[in-house]
Amino acid sequence: MVYLAQRQLIMLGIRLFFIGILASAVIGAGIYVMKLRSDNAILKANQIKLESAVADQQELITSQKKDFEEILGANKKMNELVGLLKKDLEDLDKRFNKKNRDVGKLAIAKTESIERITNGASALATRCIEIASGSPLTEKEKNATKKSEINSECPSIANPNYIPY
Amino acid sequence: MSVLLSLILITSLTSCSGVKQLEIFKKEVPREKLNLNKPTPLELENLRWIIITSENAEEVFKKLEEQGIDPVLWGLTDKDFELLAKNFAQIRNQLKITNDLLDKYKEYYEKEDEQK
Numbered sequence: 001m002v003y004l005a006q007r008q009l010i011m012l013g014i015r016l017f018f019i020g021i022l023a024s025a026v027i028g029a030g031i032y033v034m035k036l037r038s039d040n041a042i043l044k045a046n047q048i049k050l051e052s053a054v055a056d057q058q059e060l061i062t063s064q065k066k067d068f069e070e071i072l073g074a075n076k077k078m079n080e081l082v083g084l085l086k087k088d089l090e091d092l093d094k095r096f097n098k099k100n101r102d103v104g105k106l107a108i109a110k111t112e113s114i115e116r117i118t119n120g121a122s123a124l125a126t127r128c129i130e131i132a133s134g135s136p137l138t139e140k141e142k143n144a145t146k147k148s149e150i151n152s153e154c155p156s157i158a159n160p161n162y163i164p165y
Numbered sequence: 166m167s168v169l170l171s172l173i174l175i176t177s178l179t180s181c182s183g184v185k186q187l188e189i190f191k192k193e194v195p196r197e198k199l200n201l202n203k204p205t206p207l208e209l210e211n212l213r214w215i216i217i218t219s220e221n222a223e224e225v226f227k228k229l230e231e232q233g234i235d236p237v238l239w240g241l242t243d244k245d246f247e248l249l250a251k252n253f254a255q256i257r258n259q260l261k262i263t264n265d266l267l268d269k270y271k272e273y274y275e276k277e278d279e280q281k
Contacts, residue, residue, distance in 0.1 A: 024171030039184045085258040104243030115216040132261035135206035
């Protein structure tokens with residue numbers, strides 16, 4: 001009788017043990033599922049942030065491309081200007097030394113005429129410095145297209161519409 | 166007891182490995198603008214050049230006296246005059262390049278500020 005009661009008690013203990021394991025498994029699984037759901041929500045939020053970061057990067061790349069193009073354009077314009085100014089300087093040199101021209105001898109031979117030419121050129125050169133310092137171009141300077149209308153000292157900066165012929 | 170132990174074990178195990186939330190920090194502090202004014206363009210006076218030769222020297226000085234100007238002149242040889250003209254042309258070119266460079270920088274950075 002005692003043996004039977006002991007056996008039943010052991011069986012009850014075993015049952016309780018398995019029930020305990022089962023209950024733990026069910027509760028653990030529930031907690032795990034809840035954690036998975038929470039992780040999933042975080043992953044979704046991360047995905048949205050990553051997508052937004054990628055979009056920002058794309059925008060940055062586009063903006064950088066635009067900047068590079070602008071920098072290249074500005075460099076090109078500056079190089080063109082340097083080239084044109086160099087040509088103005090070469091033209092000035094030509095005016096003094098064209099075909100072995102000697103300004104000194106010319107001034108002795110045609111003093112008044114060379115004096116007049118010198119003063120005219122000096123006034124034009126003075127205007128060139130004003131333009132170079134930022135003085136706005138006059139309408140006459142802007143519209144000059146003929147050789148007789150231009151500032152012969154610096155047509156590249158004084159007469160934007162003049163095309164040398 | 167075993168139930169409690171199992172619960173603690175499961176909870177501690179599941180909490181060990183987790184997905185961390187991404188934190189992206191973005192703080193933009195704009196630089197103060199320099200805002201310097203561009204220099205005023207030059208307004209120069211015109212010079213008067215007088216050419217003196219051995220033949221007209223007396224006449225030139227006489228004319229100066231008649232006009233009430235001191236009969237004294239600063240002279241340049243034809244070669245030095247040529248050099249002076251070229252020097253001025255170089256200064257002018259440099260001035261133009263520097264001025265345009267300044268405009269380009271202003272245009273580039275101020276346009277960027279406007280876009281922001």
